Amino acid sequence: MAMVDGDWTITRSTGNIRYIGDDHGGASPSYATVIQFHRWLQDFADQEVSSGDDQLDITDATPSERSTDNIITLKGSYNIDDMAAEHLYDGSIIQGTGGTEEYYxxxxxxxxxxxxxxxxxxxxxxxxxxxxxxxxxxxxxxxxxxxxxxxxxxxxxxxxxxxxxxxxxxxxxxxxxxxxxxxxxxxxxxxxxxxxxxDLNNETAEGTVSGWTGITNTTEGYANIDVDNNSVDEYYYSEWNTNQPTRSINDFYERMKWLTRDGSSSTLYGLNGELFRGITHQVAITPGTGTWVEPESLSWGTGATAGTGQLLAVDDTDATSTSKLWLQLLTGVPPNANTITGNGGATGTAGTVTERTISTPFIGVSTGSAIIGAYGVGIEKADLSAADKVFDLNNAQVLPPNNVTFTVFGLESGEDRVLVTNDASSNIDYDQMTLGVTLSGPAENTVNVGTGNIPADTPSTGQLRVQLDDGRYRLVAYTAHDGDDEFTIASSDWQDPDDATAGNNVFLAYIDKLAAAANEAFTTVYNSDRTLFIRVRDGGGTPIKTFETTGTLGSNGGSATAIRTPDV
Missing domain, CATH: 2.60.40 (Immunoglobulin-like)
Known part of the structure; x- marks a missing residue:
């Protein structure tokens, strides 16, 4: 395209050169290269007398100067504005001097x-x-x-x-x-x-993904997660809950892209989703004062050393003990041996700065069935499979164990009682374990089943059934286990008649609850195939015959579907 005379004006008294043609969405907007713009000005500048709204001729000062076909300087008072600049391309325009100098x-x-x-x-x-x-x-x-x-x-x-x-x-x-x-x-x-x-792994409609609000970041900041299940935590700057099993790992990937898409109105770490890029720099810190807030804005330096960023994680929010922080650089240059100040007033002195590679999208890569996470992105370990990979804040690759999920489908929420246990000849495996230490005190907080008797694939948290001396099986939630002989439970009263003598039966209740949805599930680390016993009962207003079956928890998980036979 070339300069269109009718789309431009030149005003002698001000030096203003303005575009007056159709805007970009109009019927016939015009555009020109910077060298075409320069030639157009020179065509007017060599006229005998100016006319119309193009007030430039041989009697006026030279309006422009060419350095190359791609670098044009407007001389004296001649200038363009932002609108005019939108209709020029293929080079730079320099105008003004000193405190009025501008570059396009x-x-x-x-x-x-x-x-x-x-x-x-x-x-x-x-x-x-x-x-x-x-x-x-x-x-x-x-x-x-x-x-x-x-x-x-x-x-x-x-x-x-x-x-x-x-x-x-x-x-x-x-x-x-x-x-x-x-x-x-x-x-x-x-x-x-x-x-x-x-993106073949991003084919779900935008309106559908926008509704996947069950995917949340439970920790915005320094997060300790034992992804590889080796009893030693790694550290990340997030702990995403992928809402498994409702959502797949690829659904999670699509949701992360939706949060950071063009035009996003979402907020991540205090930044608009479209601006969020993830960690750009790791900074070693000499401790200072105050308390860091995850996330918060940061600033440092002056003049050529000035910069701003957003704090995404810090290894200790107590600034007197901080040794590292991780940020997204927003403006200026990275910190360099200067004081970093947080919006909340915390301070620390920057030491060694390590630039980190940005992933696009920020979450990493999806294969469709697995996630290869970007630097520092943490995901709840129960939501990861053996095919996934994550990288911690040391940039070390961490491989999850094979987390598998067993799901019981076909339930009636609020009606069905569902029980899933280890199988013993199509029945509950009542003596899956035996009690190693008598429970009879007013404040017992462990259940001991004897050395080496906790199965290797026991979920990290869950429920037990403990046989009491009167024959009842007490349902007990455990919050941890040591993989050997002890389950940690909330302090509770086991005095008579709720006492349990060493040698009584103990079994894992993988699912043991009143159904709260149409399906219930549990997740654990796969060790070897396990046969499970499943029982579903509903004796309420629309009763069903007791449903019992077995199912296999294998390397890809497993499932069973309750058959609802009316008991009328």
């Missing part, structure tokens, strides 16, 4: 023709993405593989806008995500390389 720098994106891109500048996503009008990019050159050509203001009032740093992103929901940084624009054209394509 050229951006060229090499990518597919329909990619939609966003620009992050000075710690914010630019709200007006006018360069995406028309379903693709403005001023594309398909032959050269260019999807967009436009200009962005990078200097104003004689000062660079955040060091002329820009981040380009592409986050169209349903497509792959990408990111590209420009660490300080130069005059002329600056390259982005943002592409996208259909």
């Amino acid at each position: 720098d050229g951006i060229v994106n090499f990518g597919n023709s329909d990619v939609q891109i966003q620009i992050i500048q000075d710690g914010a996503v630019l709200s007006d993405d006018w360069w995406n009008f028309g379903g693709g990019g403005l001023n594309a050159d398909a032959t050269a593989g260019i999807s967009h050509r436009f200009m962005i203001k990078t200097r104003t009032a004689g000062a660079d806008i955040d060091g002329r740093r820009l981040i380009g992103t592409s986050r169209t929901f349903g497509n792959t995500y990408s990111e590209f940084k420009i660490n300080g624009t130069s005059r002329g054209n600056n390259v982005l390389a943002l592409t996208d394509s259909n």
Whole structure:
């Protein structure tokens, strides 16, 4: 395209050069390269006498100067505004001097023709993405593989806008995500390389994924999780609950993309989802004062050393004991031997800074059936399978054990009592374990079943049935076990008639409850195939005959479905 005379005006008294044609969504907007703009000005400048609204001729000062075809300087008082800049491309415009100097720098994106891109500048996503009008990019050159050509203001009032740093992103929901940084624009054209394509693991409708609110981050900040089940915690900056088994691991991946998509109104760690990128830097800290808040805004330095960020995790919120923190850089440069101050007043001195690789999307990669997590992203260990991988804040790969789930379907919520135990010839395995120490005190807090008798695949928390001396089986919740002989229970009274003598039966009640939904499930770490006994009873207003069956908890989990035979 070229300059369209009727779309522009030049005002002699002010030097204002303004675009007055149709806006991007109008009937016939026009666009021109910066060299075409310069030639157009020079055509007016060599006229005998100006006419109409283009007030420029041989009697006026020279309006522009060419350094290259991609770098044009407006001289004297001649200037363009932001609207005019939106209709010029393929280079830079420099104007003003001293405290009025401004740069509009050229951006060229090499990518597919329909990619939609966003620009992050000075710690914010630019709200007006006018360069995406028309379903693709403005001023594309398909032959050269260019999807967009436009200009962005990078200097104003004689000062660079955040060091002329820009981040380009592409986050169209349903497509792959990408990111590209420009660490300080130069005059002329600056390259982005943002592409996208259909994400075969992100094919669920956006409106459907928006309703998956059961997926939550239970810990925004430093989280200790024993993902590999080796009794030693690793540390992450999140602990996501994937809402399993209602939602699959790929559903979780899609939800994370939805939270951070173009146009997101969600908030993660105090930032808009579209701005959230994850950890960019790990910072060693010399302790200071105050209390860190996860998350909170951070600032440091002055002038060339200044920067801001968002605190995503800290190894100790007591700033007098802090040794490391993790942040997302928002503006300026990373901290470097200067004092970091939190919004809540905490301080610490930056030591060694380690830049961390950003993943797009921030959560990592989905294979469709497994997640390969990005740096530092933590997920509840019960929600992970042996096919998943996560990376802790030391950037160490952590492999989960094979967490498997057994589900009983076909239940009537609020009506059915469901019991799942180990199987013994199609019945409850009453003596799966035996009591090793008598329970008879007023405040017992452990159930001992003897050395080596807790099965290897026992869930980390759950329920037991303990045979009392009068023959009843008491239901007891346990909050932990040592994998050997002891279950930890809440302090409770086991005095007569609720006493249980050593040698009495003890068995795991994998599910033992009044159904609260149409299906009930438990999750544990797979060790070897286990045959389970399942019993469902409903003696209420619409009774059914007792349903009993067996099922196998295998390496891929297992399930059973209650058959509801009316008992009338």
